[in-house]
Amino acid sequence: MRLTTKGRYAVTAMIDLAFHSQIKPVTLTDIAARQTISLSYLEQLFARLRRAGMVKGVRGPGGGYKLCRKASDINIAEIIAAVDEPLDSTKCGGEANCQKDQSCLTHDLWMGLSEQIRNYLEGISLADLLEKNRVQEVAKRQHHEAQHTIEIYRHAE
Amino acid sequence: MRLTTKGRYAVTAMIDLAFHSQIKPVTLTDIAARQTISLSYLEQLFARLRRAGMVKGVRGPGGGYKLCRKASDINIAEIIAAVDEPLDSTKCGGEANCQKDQSCLTHDLWMGLSEQIRNYLEGISLADLLEKNRVQEVAKRQHHEAQHTIEIYRHAE
DNA sequence: TAATAGTTGACTATTTTGCTAGGTTAAGTA
DNA sequence: TACTTAACCTAGCAAAATAGTCAACTATTA
Numbered sequence A, B: 001m002r003l004t005t006k007g008r009y010a011v012t013a014m015i016d017l018a019f020h021s022q023i024k025p026v027t028l029t030d031i032a033a034r035q036t037i038s039l040s041y042l043e044q045l046f047a048r049l050r051r052a053g054m055v056k057g058v059r060g061p062g063g064g065y066k067l068c069r070k071a072s073d074i075n076i077a078e079i080i081a082a083v084d085e086p087l088d089s090t091k092c093g094g095e096a097n098c099q100k101d102q103s104c105l106t107h108d109l110w111m112g113l114s115e116q117i118r119n120y121l122e123g124i125s126l127a128d129l130l131e132k133n134r135v136q137e138v139a140k141r142q143h144h145e146a147q148h149t150i151e152i153y154r155h156a157e
Numbered sequence C: 001t002a003a004t005a006g007t008t009g010a011c012t013a014t015t016t017t018g019c020t021a022g023g024t025t026a027a028g029t030a
Numbered sequence D: 001t002a003c004t005t006a007a008c009c010t011a012g013c014a015a016a017a018t019a020g021t022c023a024a025c026t027a028t029t030a
Helices: A005-020 A028-035 A039-051 A076-083 A102-122 A126-143 A146-154 B005-020 B028-035 B039-051 B076-083 B102-122 B126-143 B148-154
Strands: A055-058 A064-067 B055-058 B064-067
Touching (some): A005 A039, A005 A064, A005 A076, A005 B102, A028 A039, A028 A064, A039 A076, A102 B005, B005 B028, B005 B064, B005 B126, B039 B076, B076 B102, B076 B126
């Protein structure tokens, strides 16, 4: 389970889609404009998301993309997995040359860690994020603490 | 909080170091051989780990690297943070052009997610992984159930 | 002093990332 | 039917990240 900007783009776009496609399909052009992601890059990402069975394209005027499933049935882990390469499980690949030595043990260890993160992200759905988004907006309008939010995130990295 | 092969190399090397440096310092040459990571790449990674105050280099014959702190006082998040670039917090960077629009909201959302993963990894120390490693070895010798290990991780959090 | 081993910097090759440019195809609309 | 829209596809490219080589240097110890 990798965690890069590519995956972030995909998650961001999916949140946008889930938020705006409740009435009619959303064009990638719109998402590109709102999220400031290049259209062609979005096309590449959505080609993968479509092959993974998460979104469906509707051609022609009034067309665009929509979710195949409910937002509550799509989790973050599968979005990231869909756009990322299948992660090299090399260095012990099959059992042929794997001697279960120190090298492979730490490798297993990392895989286990990666697996835990996957489980964690599998537990978060698009709907969860949308809900958080809504809560955030309300909180901001009510308390006018836009700056406060930044501080919280700023301490993140 | 990014999660790439670079971070994996660093964590893997640190596990190796923690495991073998209990008696005397460990040379990068040894780690490179055991973990099949190029020596020079390890040098780059350890230069960062050293600047981050996690390891200490001992020069001369019988030298090598050792941990600055106890394995139980070094967590996975800081290892990864040490070797990774400080992650572009662009796209809303300062407060100047940030309008708290939809674009920035999803951005915030991702940062929040990233923060949660960081918190999660901060809760796992090198010592924790070493302990799991030991348990793993014993389990494998006793039961020959390589697959079982994955289950352990699955129930860990 | 000689050997060991860390430290540093410059340089290279490959892969991934993010994007541009150009098409084709399907579905609506005039 | 012709036109428009927007998905869908392909090739290629520049920048960055990744992974590594090579060579010189410094500090320590035997």
